Amino acid sequence: MRTAAVIGTGLIGTSVALALTRRGVTVYLDDADTTAAATAEAMGAGSMAAPESPVELAVLAVPPAHIGSVLARVQGRGLAHAYTDVASVKARPHHEIQSAGADPAGYIGGHPLAGGERSGPLAASADLFEGRLWVLTPSAHTERLVLNRALELVSLCSGVPVIMDTVAHDRAVALTSHAPHLIATIMAARLENAADESVRVSGQGLRDVIRIAAGDPSLWRDILDANADAVADVLDTYAADLGGAVTALRALGSADETRRKQAGADLDDLLRRGNRGMHAWCGNRARRPPVFCRCP
Template structure:
């Protein structure tokens, strides 16, 4: 691949442009908003100048509702040897393209499983896709050239290709992406009218659960409008679980010992099913999540503190597998939770204490 055209210069499109440009591909940028394309170009994602002829690959990075029309237009205009889209829903746009009578041999629906709560070109990075799954949904008539160019794009972006059926993809993202967004928003919405005294008690748990609730509503309306059925199916199952959880908790209020014990068993079953589901989420390097030990360190809010703690961990010969920060309310401090292999936890704790760090059990 020597040339590419990115149509739509938001977070994903600009990140694609940055990744390709960094690897020597001549990238041309197009957007319905010239200012957005200009911003992406200024960031180094490519040039606003139109290509002189057909490029190797056109990457359509527009909202799902506009994918079919944009792809059909690109194919009919002969803008590229092959054309892909990167929308988060796959079966709907393909059906629309078929209805439009577009020649789909040179088209391939794809979806990089990467993103941020922030949107727009200023949030883009060249390494956004590194190590992330990138779903490819070839159809029966997809040309080999289109598939090969898509695979080359995934490789240049340093992502991991995953081939799936379009409908299976939409059901999968409904479960692992779209429903979690709504669940996060539902929990966060309960905070809107909560007493200030309650909100001030928010800890890391509620921060983790509500992180993605900060996402752009407009973007998610586009996504959910394109995949409503599979998301509704998952939510219906969650609603059944919620109803059973409510009944179990009500039983815990009962004066009847049998009802209370039944409630305990039901709540325990829910929590254990949650444990089992969580254990299936891929961990580091795609492997099953490891049981790490947490070394919690009190850190003050001063420049260089995080760098110093990681340097001290490295000096102790300990590899930090993961990290999270829990901020203290109304204090210029927080707890840095360093996740390490169980055998390394005592070594790290002792080394950090020697270097003056305050360790919390």
């Protein structure tokens, strides 16, 4: 790859541009917010001067709801030979691309699992994707050349490519990212009006649990909107476990010993399931996490 375009110079777009520039690719930058694009340019992520001929790959790093319309527009002016995006939902943008009249043959969905609660070009880094999974969701229409351009992009960004179906991707991220984000938000929200003394009495555990709640509300509303049913399905399963935990906790003070014992056993079962789930997650890592897990 010698030339690329990055449309949308937030955290992810600017990080992609920095990674490509570092590997010698000439990168064209564009953003509806020209201050953001100028910031990315000043950081050495590429140039705002429009390319004279089509670039090899354009990366659409715009909110999920805009992918269809932006793709139709930039394809219309022949910006690139291949197109991908970086949104954390994949099924709805895929439908919207078709209804917006864009050409699905030239497009492949993409989602690098990096970023988090920071946003904007100033938080960007050429190393953001190093060792991180980068999901690609080719459709039946996607051309082989487009898939291979996206694989090259992932490689240039030092990511780990994985091919998935759009619906399976969206269900997976509902379970591992979107539903946990809402739960972290719910826990953080309870601290808003808590006494200072209470909030002060918190350790590392709480910091880690609520960290992601600092994410940009507008971006997260878009994400939840685009993956609402899959997220609601996961939340329903949490609600069932949560109801069970409350019932068990209330029963621990019961005068009836059988109820008390059952409640203790139920809590124990939940805590052990949590341990096993943690280890299931850990065992699936390419790189094992630090000391806290002693997985065999």
